[in-house]
Amino acid sequence: MVNIPIITVVGKSDAGKTTFIEKLIKELKFRDIKVCTIKHDVHGFDIDKPGKDTWRHAKAGADTVVISSYEKMAMIRNVQEELTLDQIAQMVSSDIDIIITEGYKRSNKPKIEISRLERGTELLCTPDELIAVVSDMHWNIGIPVFELNDAAGVANLLQSRFNLKPFKYLDNLINISNF
Known part of the structure; x- marks a missing residue:
């Protein structure tokens, strides 16, 4: 089994998980990263x-x-019986670069929590379960916090943390600037 990073996006109902995942997928695809999503x-x-x-x-x-x-x-x-997230991930093609899940809040995978003031002022997860928070509120919990529309910032975090392929567009800009 190829070790494909799995990130779980969690949040309260109607917090904007699906909307943010859509933005993140578009940003990752723009960077030529192959994405699989798994919805629980x-x-x-x-x-x-x-x-x-x-x-x-x-x-x-x-x-x-x-x-x-x-x-x-x-x-x-x-x-x-219900398959575990790892069992499902084993069925994914090895040509995928990252798996983004929605709804596996009890999994042991790194999590990004979507939190909006309108849905409450407490997080579902503890900071040690999270790699980031995407929110319209300020959080000082020792992990990166991104604005609700900052899919590019989250994509940068994922690329850096999981050693995903480099952003080709930036590589091309660097190559062009060398002329």
Whole structure:
């Protein structure tokens, strides 16, 4: 198994986790970093549509159903118990540079907490669980704190902390400035 860094984004309901993850993905992709996201859903989910071929395959008893096209693929797999984050990460392709999860607040992975004043003034995690806080409030807890829109700052932190590939755009600027 390739050791892909896993970062968990946590926060209270409606704190802006998904919105910030969207910004962070765009920033990382701009830097040519391959991103996988894993969303934890405590309510259960269904991505298959009744009556469609894959739904019919599953209803007939297939333990795993894969649907694939020229631009994407999806796998639906029955499990006897909820898989751990590490078990899911093992299924991810080795060509991924970083895994960003949403909703695994009890995992032992490094966390970034999204905290907005509107949702409360206390963090869910202790500072030793966090690598950063993204917030509209000031926190003096010994870890980096970023503004709600600072996906670039968080991307810089992730690149530095997890030794992700360098920012090609900056490399190109450095090369251009040498002329």
